[in-house]
Amino acid sequence: MENPGPSGCNRRSIERSQTSIKRCLAKKTLSDPAPLRSLRFRLLGPLIAVALIAAIIVALASYRLGDRWAMDDLQERFVGIKNTLADSTFPLNATVLDSLAELTQTDLVTTGKTGRVKYSTLDGLDAAPQEGEMTIDEKRYLVYFFDTQRGKIRADDVARVAVVFDERTLSASRRRAAILPLATGLSTILALSSITLFMQSRLVGRISKLQRRVRGIAAGEFACTDTDHAPDELGRLGADVDEMAGQLDQLWKRVNRQQSEKLLHQIAGGMAHQLRNSLTGARMAVELHAAQCDSPDKESLPVAIHQIELAEDYVRRLLLVASGRQDEDRPTDVTVCWNDVRSSLSPIARHLHLDVEWHLDESFDSTPQSDASHRIGDGPTWVAAVTNLVHNAMQAGDVVEVRLERPTDKSVCVRVRDNGPGIDKNVADELFEPFVTSKPEGMGLGLSVVRRAAEHLNGDVAWHRDDGWTVFDFTASLMDNDNS
Incomplete structure (x- = not known):
């Protein structure tokens, strides 16, 4: 049977090794990670969560601050109305109250000495209101009272004045104070998330490319076809991976050569003995023929003998190599x-x-x-x-x-x-x-x-x-x- 030779055996050995490596990698190859486990979510999720929490905290703080500002504004308005009407000498009749209510964006209610309502700009009020919160027709109001300074001698017999503030105005002020920072925070989060998602997509794409490159190296594909050499950490990592691939390529070829040389040494030891015996017989036959030949042209015979002697010398060196020794220099x-x-x-x-x-x-x-x-x-x-x-x-x-x-x-x-x-x-x-x-x-x-x-x-x-x-x-x- 014909000997396939060292290079054929070596090629089949290499192909079997590469096939086994690829099968092993195919078993160990993971599918794409779940969305919650992806690098995009792990990088973008905490950023969005922190920004959203910060926006909510700022909105709540603004709401509380807006409520305080609204109450302070309400108190200032009440004090202004009190200072204006408490010492007034003009009658607080229906016409005057309607004008003042429209001017101050409030409702006014006057009561006499007995506590009965004399005039009111608020519809649906049947009895004198109490100071604090009250509800009329499912509408909530805040009520503040002050006494007139001339209640006993006033011609209109007004002893107390109630200033009624609509609760909806206060709620609107609170919402305005909270919505602006909340909208600003959400818009900022949206802008930052879009930019971050774009940058992370590029980053994850480069990492995925590097992952495919490393997986190819593990499968024995050392040749570089698409390399990321950007001037950053990933670019430097890609350059290091390429350098590693080059070194592995050299080591892989060196191992293959060593395997082939080892196989060649094993084959050479067996073949050299048979060749030496055959060459010795051939040289003796040629020398015997040269001694018996009477042809005047004998140039080819010495050449043939010399070639056989060279072949014998090569075989002798081959035997020395197979035994791990080296011939002396001549x-x-x-x-x-x-x-x-x-x-x-x-x-x-x-x-x-x-x-x-x-x-x-x-x-x-x-x-x-x-x-x-x-x-x-x-x-x-x-x-x-x-x-x-x-x-x-x-x-x-x-x-x-x-x-x-x-x-x-x-x-x-x-x-x-x-x-x-x-x-x-x-x-x-x-x-x-x-x-x-x-x-x-x-x-x-x-x-x-x-x-x-x-x-x-x-x-x-x-x-x-x-x-x-x-x-x-x-x-x-x-x-x-x-x-x-």
Whole structure:
């Protein structure tokens, strides 16, 4: 049965993890809160309640104050009428009382010495009123009395005068005193509530958006599509959430890579033993054939043997990685490594009918140098990385240029150019990460190995597009003479 490979297993593992997370979130997702439990009500309710209570208290206080003002005004009016009529010498007949009642907005009742009513402007009054409150035809009145100073000698025989105030006038004064602050308070509450509701709706909307963002992060959706970056507390919280999502995205990818690498190590340990035995048998067969072959053209046989030896070396390194160990560095001259790469890939290029141009900088000689300034810290690692880059270029385009340069005295740079279509945009940002590839049959390990080789050799690897060409620059440090 065909092995699905580490990347297939890893993808299925990731999909299962994301599916389980989404199911868990679906169970824990709460429905929209009840109106009384919503944030709008919790913020707006207390504000309206406090404002309404304050308006009612102010209205009651105004009502009480208005009642006091009305009573004070009534007393002032009564004192004014008393001071005017108590010492008066003009007769208090019906005509005079009607005029005074209309002028003072009151009703007047005069009584004689015997207490009988002599004149009255109040209809329905049968007997002399008593001081205080009285009701006539379901209408309430307040009655105040004062004695005339000339009661015994007055021609009209008026001894006492009753000033009658309508209770409805007092009630109207009280209502006027209470309605104005109450109306002002209610209108203020309405205006403040409308503005507060609008602001809270925007605030709750931003919080809901942030909640959806956090829920998406919990479901594994780390990419940001709609972010609130307003210059306030929620904006700063949204920025922190985005930063957290970015860190989680990196950690998630790192975990996936570690899982894939762990699986690769497990598979590599089993495959390497079988490959080593097969390669050993193939090399022995080729060597036996080379010894028995009488053909004058034997160039392909040494190349085949060399390729098998390289494969055996790769398998040996793979076994070391699977066992958790690392091979010792083998310093090698740059030109030796260069010739090794060229001799191994040139026959492949001829077989594929590709035009591969090899350019060696003039600062390098065609023969190895004895000093360490021309040596790479680990020759096999450099050869494997450059071979990978050139092989990828041969697969991408039909014209390939490989150039070995020396940008500084302490480093070498291999520039590989091809006229292929270039790198897929979907993988361009993570090109050197493990298991990232645009090839259907690829595993995405080649360029990650190249980057690790560059780091191991204290160098760097980068790529760019240059006028229709894809360019890879692989830089490695040279050894110092002190390290020879």
